[in-house]
Amino acid sequence: MNLTLIRNATLKLNYGGKTFLIDPFLAEKETIPPFPKTPNQDKSNPMVSLPTSIEEIVKADAVVVTHLHPDHFDEVAIKNIPKEIPIYAQNEKDVSEIKKYGFQVIEALSKNTNFKGITLSKTNGKHGRGEILKFTGEVCGVIFDHPSEQKLYIAGDTIWSSDVEEAITTHEPEVIVVNSGAAQFLEGGPITMTKEDIYATNKAAPAAKIIVVHMESLNHCLLSRSELQQFLLENELTKDVLVPSDGETYTL
Numbered sequence: 001m002n003l004t005l006i007r008n009a010t011l012k013l014n015y016g017g018k019t020f021l022i023d024p025f026l027a028e029k030e031t032i033p034p035f036p037k038t039p040n041q042d043k044s045n046p047m048v049s050l051p052t053s054i055e056e057i058v059k060a061d062a063v064v065v066t067h068l069h070p071d072h073f074d075e076v077a078i079k080n081i082p083k084e085i086p087i088y089a090q091n092e093k094d095v096s097e098i099k100k101y102g103f104q105v106i107e108a109l110s111k112n113t114n115f116k117g118i119t120l121s122k123t124n125g126k127h128g129r130g131e132i133l134k135f136t137g138e139v140c141g142v143i144f145d146h147p148s149e150q151k152l153y154i155a156g157d158t159i160w161s162s163d164v165e166e167a168i169t170t171h172e173p174e175v176i177v178v179n180s181g182a183a184q185f186l187e188g189g190p191i192t193m194t195k196e197d198i199y200a201t202n203k204a205a206p207a208a209k210i211i212v213v214h215m216e217s218l219n220h221c222l223l224s225r226s227e228l229q230q231f232l233l234e235n236e237l238t239k240d241v242l243v244p245s246d247g248e249t250y251t252l
Contacts (some may be wrong), residue, residue: 125158
Protein backbone atom coordinates (compact mmCIF):
# COMPACT_ATOMS: atom_id res chain seq x y z
CA MET A 1 0.00 0.00 0.00
CA ASN A 2 0.92 3.63 -0.47
CA LEU A 3 -0.47 5.91 2.21
CA THR A 4 -0.19 9.71 1.96
CA LEU A 5 -1.15 12.17 4.67
CA ILE A 6 -2.70 15.16 2.95
CA ARG A 7 -3.57 17.22 6.04
CA ASN A 8 -5.38 16.65 9.33
CA ALA A 9 -7.16 13.26 8.88
CA THR A 10 -7.31 13.50 5.08
CA LEU A 11 -5.49 10.55 3.50
CA LYS A 12 -4.89 9.17 0.03
CA LEU A 13 -4.60 5.41 0.11
CA ASN A 14 -3.54 3.18 -2.76
CA TYR A 15 -4.60 -0.29 -1.67
CA GLY A 16 -5.28 -3.45 -3.63
CA GLY A 17 -4.85 -1.53 -6.86
CA LYS A 18 -7.48 1.08 -6.00
CA THR A 19 -7.20 4.62 -4.66
CA PHE A 20 -9.25 5.82 -1.69
CA LEU A 21 -9.68 9.39 -0.48
CA ILE A 22 -10.40 9.36 3.24
CA ASP A 23 -12.03 12.15 5.28
CA PRO A 24 -11.55 14.97 2.75
CA PHE A 25 -11.06 18.36 4.41
CA LEU A 26 -9.99 20.68 1.61
CA ALA A 27 -10.59 24.25 2.82
CA GLU A 28 -7.98 26.89 2.13
CA LYS A 29 -5.75 28.00 4.98
CA GLU A 30 -7.39 30.18 7.65
CA THR A 31 -10.81 30.39 5.96
CA ILE A 32 -12.78 28.88 8.87
CA PRO A 33 -13.19 30.42 12.34
CA PRO A 34 -11.72 28.61 15.35
CA PHE A 35 -13.99 25.95 16.81
CA PRO A 36 -16.17 27.54 19.53
CA LYS A 37 -15.47 26.88 23.20
CA THR A 38 -11.93 25.67 22.48
CA PRO A 39 -8.42 26.94 23.24
CA ASN A 40 -6.47 29.12 20.78
CA GLN A 41 -9.33 31.35 19.70
CA ASP A 42 -6.82 33.56 17.90
CA LYS A 43 -6.12 30.81 15.32
CA SER A 44 -8.33 30.24 12.29
CA ASN A 45 -8.73 26.87 10.60
CA PRO A 46 -7.15 25.12 8.90
CA MET A 47 -3.87 26.48 10.22
CA VAL A 48 -1.85 25.12 7.27
CA SER A 49 -2.31 24.92 3.51
CA LEU A 50 -2.87 21.78 1.49
CA PRO A 51 0.42 20.24 0.29
CA THR A 52 -0.89 19.63 -3.24
CA SER A 53 -3.70 20.75 -5.52
CA ILE A 54 -7.33 19.90 -4.90
CA GLU A 55 -7.51 18.53 -8.44
CA GLU A 56 -4.90 15.91 -7.57
CA ILE A 57 -6.38 15.12 -4.17
CA VAL A 58 -9.86 14.27 -5.49
CA LYS A 59 -8.59 11.78 -8.08
CA ALA A 60 -9.78 8.55 -6.47
CA ASP A 61 -11.80 5.41 -7.05
CA ALA A 62 -13.80 5.81 -3.82
CA VAL A 63 -14.20 8.11 -0.84
CA VAL A 64 -14.54 7.09 2.81
CA VAL A 65 -16.12 9.54 5.27
CA THR A 66 -15.81 8.33 8.86
CA HIS A 67 -18.18 11.03 10.15
CA LEU A 68 -19.56 14.38 9.06
CA HIS A 69 -17.64 16.83 11.22
CA PRO A 70 -16.44 19.67 8.96
CA ASP A 71 -12.75 18.80 9.37
CA HIS A 72 -13.52 15.40 7.78
CA PHE A 73 -15.99 16.35 5.04
CA ASP A 74 -16.24 20.03 4.24
CA GLU A 75 -17.89 22.35 1.74
CA VAL A 76 -14.82 22.50 -0.50
CA ALA A 77 -14.68 18.70 -0.67
CA ILE A 78 -18.40 18.57 -1.44
CA LYS A 79 -17.92 21.05 -4.28
CA ASN A 80 -14.85 19.42 -5.83
CA ILE A 81 -15.36 15.65 -5.48
CA PRO A 82 -17.04 14.28 -8.63
CA LYS A 83 -20.60 13.36 -7.82
CA GLU A 84 -20.34 9.90 -9.41
CA ILE A 85 -17.48 8.67 -7.16
CA PRO A 86 -18.67 5.99 -4.70
CA ILE A 87 -18.76 7.23 -1.11
CA TYR A 88 -18.78 5.04 1.98
CA ALA A 89 -20.23 6.52 5.17
CA GLN A 90 -20.64 5.20 8.70
CA ASN A 91 -24.42 4.76 8.78
CA GLU A 92 -27.68 5.41 6.94
CA LYS A 93 -28.10 8.78 8.64
CA ASP A 94 -24.84 10.03 7.15
CA VAL A 95 -25.73 8.44 3.81
CA SER A 96 -28.94 10.50 3.76
CA GLU A 97 -27.05 13.70 4.55
CA ILE A 98 -24.45 13.12 1.84
CA LYS A 99 -27.17 12.39 -0.73
CA LYS A 100 -28.45 15.94 -0.24
CA TYR A 101 -25.27 17.22 -1.91
CA GLY A 102 -25.95 15.39 -5.16
CA PHE A 103 -23.64 12.40 -4.78
CA GLN A 104 -25.01 9.45 -6.70
CA VAL A 105 -23.39 6.33 -5.20
CA ILE A 106 -23.37 6.22 -1.40
CA GLU A 107 -23.30 3.18 0.86
CA ALA A 108 -23.25 2.64 4.61
CA LEU A 109 -20.27 0.63 5.81
CA SER A 110 -20.91 -2.74 7.39
CA LYS A 111 -18.76 -5.45 8.90
CA ASN A 112 -18.17 -6.87 5.42
CA THR A 113 -18.44 -4.19 2.72
CA ASN A 114 -16.81 -5.11 -0.59
CA PHE A 115 -15.30 -2.64 -3.05
CA LYS A 116 -13.75 -4.29 -6.12
CA GLY A 117 -12.25 -7.17 -4.13
CA ILE A 118 -11.23 -5.06 -1.13
CA THR A 119 -13.06 -5.69 2.14
CA LEU A 120 -13.95 -2.65 4.22
CA SER A 121 -15.12 -3.42 7.76
CA LYS A 122 -16.63 -0.75 9.97
CA THR A 123 -15.26 -0.38 13.50
CA ASN A 124 -16.56 1.69 16.37
CA GLY A 125 -14.91 4.51 18.28
CA LYS A 126 -15.35 6.99 21.12
CA HIS A 127 -14.90 10.66 20.19
CA GLY A 128 -14.20 11.60 23.80
CA ARG A 129 -15.47 10.55 27.22
CA GLY A 130 -18.60 11.26 29.22
CA GLU A 131 -20.91 14.20 28.47
CA ILE A 132 -18.83 15.45 25.53
CA LEU A 133 -20.05 12.43 23.52
CA LYS A 134 -23.50 14.03 23.33
CA PHE A 135 -21.86 16.78 21.30
CA THR A 136 -19.24 14.88 19.29
CA GLY A 137 -21.64 12.11 18.31
CA GLU A 138 -21.12 8.81 16.55
CA VAL A 139 -17.91 8.06 14.67
CA CYS A 140 -16.33 5.06 13.02
CA GLY A 141 -13.09 3.54 11.84
CA VAL A 142 -12.42 1.19 8.94
CA ILE A 143 -10.45 -2.01 8.42
CA PHE A 144 -9.06 -2.50 4.89
CA ASP A 145 -8.28 -6.07 3.85
CA HIS A 146 -6.99 -7.50 0.57
CA PRO A 147 -4.99 -10.69 -0.13
CA SER A 148 -2.03 -8.78 -1.59
CA GLU A 149 -1.85 -6.14 1.17
CA GLN A 150 -1.16 -5.81 4.86
CA LYS A 151 -4.32 -5.38 6.90
CA LEU A 152 -4.91 -1.69 7.61
CA TYR A 153 -6.93 -0.16 10.46
CA ILE A 154 -7.87 3.50 10.17
CA ALA A 155 -9.20 4.21 13.63
CA GLY A 156 -10.86 7.57 12.92
CA ASP A 157 -11.64 10.23 15.51
CA THR A 158 -11.43 8.16 18.67
CA ILE A 159 -9.57 8.09 21.92
CA TRP A 160 -8.09 4.83 23.21
CA SER A 161 -11.11 2.79 24.23
CA SER A 162 -12.54 -0.71 24.36
CA ASP A 163 -13.72 -0.14 20.78
CA VAL A 164 -10.15 0.32 19.57
CA GLU A 165 -8.96 -2.62 21.65
CA GLU A 166 -11.74 -4.80 20.19
CA ALA A 167 -10.86 -3.79 16.63
CA ILE A 168 -7.22 -4.71 17.21
CA THR A 169 -8.08 -8.02 18.86
CA THR A 170 -10.64 -8.99 16.23
CA HIS A 171 -8.82 -7.95 13.06
CA GLU A 172 -5.12 -8.05 14.07
CA PRO A 173 -4.12 -5.15 11.80
CA GLU A 174 -0.53 -4.82 10.64
CA VAL A 175 -0.78 -1.07 10.04
CA ILE A 176 -2.82 1.30 12.21
CA VAL A 177 -3.58 4.96 11.52
CA VAL A 178 -4.65 6.94 14.58
CA ASN A 179 -6.01 10.47 14.80
CA SER A 180 -4.13 12.37 17.47
CA GLY A 181 -3.49 16.01 18.30
CA ALA A 182 -5.26 15.56 21.65
CA ALA A 183 -8.05 17.79 20.38
CA GLN A 184 -9.96 19.37 23.22
CA PHE A 185 -12.68 21.80 24.16
CA LEU A 186 -12.44 24.04 27.20
CA GLU A 187 -14.30 21.35 29.13
CA GLY A 188 -14.60 17.59 28.78
CA GLY A 189 -11.14 16.18 28.15
CA PRO A 190 -9.44 15.08 24.90
CA ILE A 191 -11.61 13.89 22.00
CA THR A 192 -8.78 12.45 19.86
CA MET A 193 -5.76 10.42 20.89
CA THR A 194 -3.20 11.73 23.34
CA LYS A 195 0.39 10.49 23.45
CA GLU A 196 -0.66 8.13 26.25
CA ASP A 197 -3.43 6.75 24.01
CA ILE A 198 -0.88 6.10 21.28
CA TYR A 199 1.29 4.29 23.82
CA ALA A 200 -1.71 2.12 24.79
CA THR A 201 -2.40 1.37 21.11
CA ASN A 202 1.19 0.25 20.65
CA LYS A 203 1.01 -2.04 23.68
CA ALA A 204 -2.18 -3.62 22.34
CA ALA A 205 -0.65 -4.14 18.88
CA PRO A 206 3.12 -4.35 19.40
CA ALA A 207 3.76 -5.90 15.99
CA ALA A 208 1.83 -3.22 14.09
CA LYS A 209 3.22 -0.09 12.51
CA ILE A 210 1.33 2.92 13.86
CA ILE A 211 0.95 6.12 11.82
CA VAL A 212 -0.17 9.25 13.66
CA VAL A 213 -2.17 11.95 11.85
CA HIS A 214 -4.69 14.73 12.73
CA MET A 215 -2.00 17.08 14.04
CA GLU A 216 -1.05 20.76 13.77
CA SER A 217 -3.92 21.78 11.49
CA LEU A 218 -6.77 22.74 13.85
CA ASN A 219 -6.92 25.33 16.63
CA HIS A 220 -8.09 22.85 19.28
CA CYS A 221 -5.38 20.21 18.67
CA LEU A 222 -2.95 20.71 21.55
CA LEU A 223 -0.39 17.95 20.99
CA SER A 224 2.37 18.93 18.56
CA ARG A 225 4.49 16.64 16.42
CA SER A 226 7.64 17.69 18.26
CA GLU A 227 6.15 16.89 21.67
CA LEU A 228 4.94 13.53 20.42
CA GLN A 229 8.32 12.74 18.85
CA GLN A 230 10.04 13.47 22.15
CA PHE A 231 7.61 11.16 23.94
CA LEU A 232 8.25 8.41 21.39
CA LEU A 233 12.00 8.83 21.82
CA GLU A 234 11.76 8.62 25.60
CA ASN A 235 9.66 5.43 25.33
CA GLU A 236 11.74 3.80 22.57
CA LEU A 237 8.84 3.83 20.12
CA THR A 238 10.34 5.76 17.20
CA LYS A 239 10.63 2.60 15.05
CA ASP A 240 7.07 1.48 15.75
CA VAL A 241 5.24 4.81 15.55
CA LEU A 242 5.56 7.13 12.54
CA VAL A 243 4.57 10.81 12.54
CA PRO A 244 4.27 11.99 8.93
CA SER A 245 4.44 15.55 7.74
CA ASP A 246 1.65 16.86 5.53
CA GLY A 247 2.18 15.50 2.02
CA GLU A 248 4.42 12.63 3.16
CA THR A 249 3.90 9.15 1.68
CA TYR A 250 4.70 5.76 3.17
CA THR A 251 5.01 2.56 1.16
CA LEU A 252 4.11 -0.37 3.39
